[in-house]
Each structure stands twice: as C-alpha cells, then as structure tokens.
Amino acid sequence: MAQTVIRTQAINLTGLWRLKILPPETKELLDIMGELRRTGKVEKDEQTLDTLDELAKETLGILKKKGISLTVEDFLKERER
Amino acid sequence: MRYIDSSVFIGAFLPTDPNHKVCRSVIDTIIHDRHPTAISVFGLAEIGDFITRNISEKVGLKHVTTLQRMENLQIYYAEDFETFMNSVLAVSVSTGLPGSDAIHFVSAISLPEVNEIITLDHHFKRVEDQIKVTILSEGGVRNED
Numbered sequence: 001m002a003q004t005v006i007r008t009q010a011i012n013l014t015g016l017w018r019l020k021i022l023p024p025e026t027k028e029l030l031d032i033m034g035e036l037r038r039t040g041k042v043e044k045d046e047q048t049l050d051t052l053d054e055l056a057k058e059t060l061g062i063l064k065k066k067g068i069s070l071t072v073e074d075f076l077k078e079r080e081r
Numbered sequence: 082m083r084y085i086d087s088s089v090f091i092g093a094f095l096p097t098d099p100n101h102k103v104c105r106s107v108i109d110t111i112i113h114d115r116h117p118t119a120i121s122v123f124g125l126a127e128i129g130d131f132i133t134r135n136i137s138e139k140v141g142l143k144h145v146t147t148l149q150r151m152e153n154l155q156i157y158y159a160e161d162f163e164t165f166m167n168s169v170l171a172v173s174v175s176t177g178l179p180g181s182d183a184i185h186f187v188s189a190i191s192l193p194e195v196n197e198i199i200t201l202d203h204h205f206k207r208v209e210d211q212i213k214v215t216i217l218s219e220g221g222v223r224n225e226d
Contacts, residue, residue, distance in 0.1 A: 010162075029142055032149045036156070045150035048112060052093070052105075055143055060096045062136050071098040072201050075091050075131050079181050079202075 082117045084189035085154075086200035087124040089217060091131060094144055100201055103217050107199060111153050119195055120148065121157040121188035127181065157188045165191070176207045186212075 013030055016022050022030065035042050045051065063070055085107070092104030111118050125145050133141030148154060159165035165187060173183040182204045189195045190212060197213040198205055205214045 007163075023138075025138060025142060028146050029149075032146060036149070042149055044152050045147065046152070048147060048151045049109065051143075051147050052108065055094065055140060055147070056096045058140055059094065059132075059136055062140065063097055068135075069097045070095055070135050072088050072092045072095065072100060072104075074135070075088060075127075076202055078131065079127065080179055080204075 082119055082192065082194040083197045083199050084119050084121075084185070084192070084195045085111075085124075086185055086198060086202060086205070087120070087127040087131075088201040089199055090120070090124070090128050090144075090148065092201055092217070094128075094132065099219050100217055103219065104201070107217070112151070115153050117153055117155065117194070119155045119157050119189070119192055121185060123181075123184050123188070125149070125156065157192060159188070159191065172208075178207050179204055 011019075013022075013033060017030070032042050089104050089107055092098045092100045093108045095101060098104070110116055125148060128148070129141050129145040131141075132144050149156065168187045168191075169180065169183045172178055172187055173180050176183070178186060182202060185198070185200075186205070186208050189198050195212075197215060199215050199217065201217050203216060205216070208214065
C-alpha cells in the first residue's frame with residue numbers, strides 16, 4: 001500500500017530569505033518574528049493609536065488615488081472563496 | 082479574554098468601511114481599558130495579505146508590525162501543527178464553518194482564557210453554541226448567544 005502521509009519540516013524564515021521570496025522591506029517583520037520566537041515577547045508601541053491614524057490617512061489617500069472604496073465585505077468575500 | 086477576528090482589525094484599518102468606527106472603538110478599548118485580547122498568527126497573515134494586495138506592501142507591513150507591537154494583544158501560535166490542523170479539518174466538516182474561520186475558532190478555543198470571539202463575519206454563528214460570538218455592526222454590537 002502506498003504511503004499516504006508526507007511529513008517534513010516546514011521551511012523557516014531563513015530559508016524564505018535565502019530563496020529571495022522575502023524582499024528587504026520585510027526586515028522589520030522578520031526581526032519581530034525572530035524576537036517573538038526567541039523570547040515570546042516584543043517591545044510594545046505606546047503610540048499605536050497615532051500610528052493607526054497615520055496609516056488610515058495614508059490608506060485613504062491610496063484608495064482615492066486608485067478610485068476604489070475597500071470594505072470588510074470585500075475581505076469576507078475573498079476569505080469565503 | 083476576547084479573541085479578535087481579522088475582520089475587526091481590517092474594519093478598523095479601512096476608513097471607507099461602514100463599520101470603521103465600531104471596529105476602531107474596539108481597538109481603542111483594548112489599548113485604553115487594558116482588555117487582554119488575542120489574535121492568531123494566521124489572522125496577522127490574513128490582514129497582511131489583504132492590505133498588501135489592495136493598498137500597498139508598505140502599508141500592509143506597517144499594519145502587521147503595528148499589531149505585533151500593540152499593547153494588550155497576544156498572538157496565538159499553535160505548538161503542534163498536525164494536531165491543530167486535524168482539529169480545523171474536523172471542525173470545518175462537522176460545522177460547515179469555512180476553513181479559514183475554523184482556524185480562528187480552533188485558535189480561540191485552544192486558549193483556555195478565551196471566552197468570546199469578536200467578529201464581523203456571520204459565519205461564526207455556526208459555533209455560537211460553543212463560544213460567545215459577538216458580531217459587530219454599524220450600530221454597535223449584536224450578541225449571538
């Protein structure tokens with residue numbers, strides 16, 4: 001009877017980096033994930049709400065430029081597919 | 082502790098969404114009132130992919146790193162992927178919950194402290210007999226239990 005299950009180690013972040021699947025812009029994300037993996041914690045940002053306000057402005061600008069109005073409904077439709 | 086579905090964070094990030102205010106108020110409450118909450122690493126992936134694809138990579142990355150550094154938000158990682166995914170498969174088949182929603186549900190019930198899922202996704206009504214499900218709407222919240 002043929003083997004049905006394949007078990008293997010998942011590729012890790014170093015492997016993804018070496019394969020150039022991850023661009024240099026992801027460095028902060030990788031650093032945080034590395035820190036979370038090593039210590040289980042990461043330095044918290046006390047200015048999260050200000051950062052979100054800035055991101056909301058930037059997001060609105062990009063959406064206007066693209067001429068689209070993105071909503072959670074779009075996300076939920078994609079997730080359901 | 083409350084488990085926050087990705088849809089709530091996406092609503093909070095999108096100023097064009099009709100539920101933006103109510104979603105943003107959830108985020109404000111988590112930070113100001115020090116409500117301990119959880120999201121899964123899969124949720125971060127969903128948020129990151131949607132924002133990167135529809136807005137920009139830079140904004141997608143910034144949203145995800147902001148959540149990783151957000152006060153009172155804990156990120157759930159499953160220790161045993163095989164066990165986790167077997168549970169996701171069993172839940173999907175037995176409840177009809179879409180696979181990605183089942184990942185969130187299994188994440189939530191794997192954490193003993195979690196007693197409520199906050200979401201904008203009505204599919205979670207399928208598991209409201211298992212856990213308190215709060216579906217946010219433009220006018221506020223609608224408890225499903």
